[in-house]
Amino acid sequence: MLISYYEDGVAAPKKASMLMAGLMVVNAVMSGGIVFAWTFVSLFVAEPLAWATWMPINRGYGLLGLVEYPFVLLWVVPLLGICGAWLSLKVGRKALAFTCVALPIGMLALVIGWYHLAPQEWH
Numbered sequence: 585m586l587i588s589y590y591e592d593g594v595a596a597p598k599k600a601s602m603l604m605a606g607l608m609v610v611n612a613v614m615s616g617g618i619v620f621a622w623t624f625v626s627l628f629v630a631e632p633l634a635w636a637t638w639m640p641i642n643r644g645y646g647l648l649g650l651v652e653y654p655f656v657l658l659w660v661v662p663l664l665g666i667c668g669a670w671l672s673l674k675v676g677r678k679a680l681a682f683t684c685v686a687l688p689i690g691m692l693a694l695v696i697g698w699y700h701l702a703p704q705e706w707h
Contacts, residue, residue, distance in 0.1 A: 604678075607685035608669060611662035614689070618658040619650065629658065629692075632699035635707060662688040 617625055630641045637654045650656070668684035699707075 604669065604673070604681060604685065607682070607689070608666050611666050611685055611688055614692070615659045615662040618655075629696065632696045633658065635699050636695045658692070661691065664688075 618629075626641070633654050634641045637657075639654045641654050650659075665684045665688045669681040672678070672681035672684055
């Protein structure tokens with residue numbers, strides 16, 4: 585016997601799992617940390633990102649420096665990942681939502697890891 589409490593077989597939207605919510609928080613903290621604590625974060629991130637994009641990154645940015653090319657990758661991509669994951673969860677695509685929040689974290693980890701593990705003559 586099957587009982588449905590929803591009309592037309594439409595179920596309530598599923599909530600995000602703890603892992604998905606945690607990855608969204610990591611992306612939000614990463615994006616906020618880049619914007620509000622750039623002086624500290626630049627010690628770890630500026631050289632690897634400048635090396636990966638072949639563009640210099642100014643450590644002392646102004647208001648206009650927030651939208652310059654290599655710097656904008658660090659804070660816009662995680663925000664877009666959060667928005668994409670939220671929309672994917674609303675549509676019911678959990679795999680796409682996980683990809684949206686894992687991609688910015690993976691991209692930054694890959695750039696930093698590749699920079700530190702590459703031979704010194706590549707720098």
